[in-house]
Amino acid sequence: MIRVRNRQSGQEITLEGPKTVHQLLKELNLVEGAVLVMRDGELLTRDARLEREDFVELIPVISGG
Amino acid sequence: MKCRRCGKRAVIDIKAHHTAFCRDCFILYVHRQVRRAIAEYRMFSREDKILVCVSGGKDSLALWDILLSLGYECHGLHLDLGIDGYSERSRMKAVEFAQKRGCTLRVISMEEMGIPVPKLAKRSRRPECSVCGTVKRHFFNKAALEGGYKVVATGHNLDDEAARLLGNILHWQWEYLAKQRPVLPPVGDLLVRKVEPLCRLSERESAAYAILTGIDYILEECPMSKGATSIRYKHALNILEDSMPGTKMSFYTGFIKNLPRLSRAWEDLHGAIGEDSGGSFSRCSECGSASFTDPCNFCRLTIESGLRPR
Numbered sequence: 001m002i003r004v005r006n007r008q009s010g011q012e013i014t015l016e017g018p019k020t021v022h023q024l025l026k027e028l029n030l031v032e033g034a035v036l037v038m039r040d041g042e043l044l045t046r047d048a049r050l051e052r053e054d055f056v057e058l059i060p061v062i063s064g065g
Numbered sequence: 066m067k068c069r070r071c072g073k074r075a076v077i078d079i080k081a082h083h084t085a086f087c088r089d090c091f092i093l094y095v096h097r098q099v100r101r102a103i104a105e106y107r108m109f110s111r112e113d114k115i116l117v118c119v120s121g122g123k124d125s126l127a128l129w130d131i132l133l134s135l136g137y138e139c140h141g142l143h144l145d146l147g148i149d150g151y152s153e154r155s156r157m158k159a160v161e162f163a164q165k166r167g168c169t170l171r172v173i174s175m176e177e178m179g180i181p182v183p184k185l186a187k188r189s190r191r192p193e194c195s196v197c198g199t200v201k202r203h204f205f206n207k208a209a210l211e212g213g214y215k216v217v218a219t220g221h222n223l224d225d226e227a228a229r230l231l232g233n234i235l236h237w238q239w240e241y242l243a244k245q246r247p248v249l250p251p252v253g254d255l256l257v258r259k260v261e262p263l264c265r266l267s268e269r270e271s272a273a274y275a276i277l278t279g280i281d282y283i284l285e286e287c288p289m290s291k292g293a294t295s296i297r298y299k300h301a302l303n304i305l306e307d308s309m310p311g312t313k314m315s316f317y318t319g320f321i322k323n324l325p326r327l328s329r330a331w332e333d334l335h336g337a338i339g340e341d342s343g344g345s346f347s348r349c350s351e352c353g354s355a356s357f358t359d360p361c362n363f364c365r366l367t368i369e370s371g372l373r374p375r
Contacts, residue, residue, distance in 0.1 A: 007284060008284050008285065008286070031300075031303040031304055031306070031307045032080065032269075032307060033224075033267060033268070033269050033303040033306050033307065034269070034299075034300070034303050035269075036077075036269060036272055036273055036276065038276075042076060043076040043077055043273060043276065043277065044076070045066040045075050045076065045077065045078040045085055046066075046078055047066050047078075048066075059272065059276070059284070061123070061268045061269045061271075061272035062224070062268060062296060062299050062300070062303075063122060063123075063124075063268070063286060063287075063290070063296075064286070064287075064290040064293035064295045064296035064299070
């Protein structure tokens with residue numbers, strides 16, 4: 001399972017793997033412009049493959065006010 | 066995915082430009098986009114002393130870092146808005162950045178002046194974000210005039226500006242549309258030039274720059290901005306951008322390019338915002354700031370709320 005943590009809210013979920021970052025965002029109903037994805041301190045492009053046992057962080061980028 | 070420039074492993078892909086970059090090439094790309102905005106909109110020159118307004122968030126700290134990297138003389142200004150907990154944490158990020166880089170940062174505390182934003186909003190019964198905007202505009206300009214700065218720079222990015230444009234169009238805010246541009250020229254000795262050098266960079270690019278350059282910014286959202294309409298506009302634009310890359314950029318830059326064609330609104334306001342014109346501005350009889358009205362928006366807010374700055 002891929003562990004996915006939202007760095008802003010601290011919320012963590014697990015998803016089936018393997019899959020690409022693009023597939024992960026689709027599954028979570030997130031658009032690419034709203035979030036960055038990191039693994040082991042590295043930013044990932046949308047074609048990066050996520051393996052089972054990977055731990056990834058989602059970093060929301062939209063701020064308001 | 067490989068870096069389009071050097072062929073190394075890419076860390077960010079930018080659909081709007083059909084490209085992807087490794088860390089180092091992305092930093093070059095960001096610097097190039099900011100240099101282009103500064104030149105294209107004639108924001109400032111090497112001789113100008115710049116005051117960068119830093120909130121502690123990704124955009125303003127990235128902007129400060131970029132301008133320093135490009136060799137501009139710029140100092141920081143942080144407004145501590147007096148929002149319980151959040152303001153202390155934001156302030157720390159700005160202070161730590163300034164300490165690490167060894168740059169000058171002025172901090173103005175709304176709490177110490179007796180006008181914290183939540184209290185002002187409550188007492189005046191105005192929306193928090195509107196009160197916050199009034200307070201920021203007032204103190205950014207005031208601090209720039211006091212410090213002898215020619216230019217005030219803010220970290221507004223492409224998403225901020227495209228969302229603002231969408232909101233102004235949805236509600237046909239002509240006056241705001243006529244004033245929306247990446248550079249607001251100075252008005253005599255009343256208002257300093259205001260610029261938005263990140264206007265060609267998306268919010269995602271700005272966040273990626275902050276992460277890749279090791280900038281420690283405040284990730285949490287302002288508690289006052291929950292449910293803000295600007296976030297909804299950004300979301301709507303991101304959905305369009307996802308299926309039609311480049312939409313935000315063409316929406317915003319197309320508007321700026323065609324702005325003079327909105328002739329009536331332009332001419333009505335031209336005198337007021339034209340270079341060094343003075344126009345229909347006058348001085349507020351309470352605080353001496355430039356304003357269309359007397360008292361100015363800031364003084365009206367503090368008078369209404371019964372909280373005058375100490």
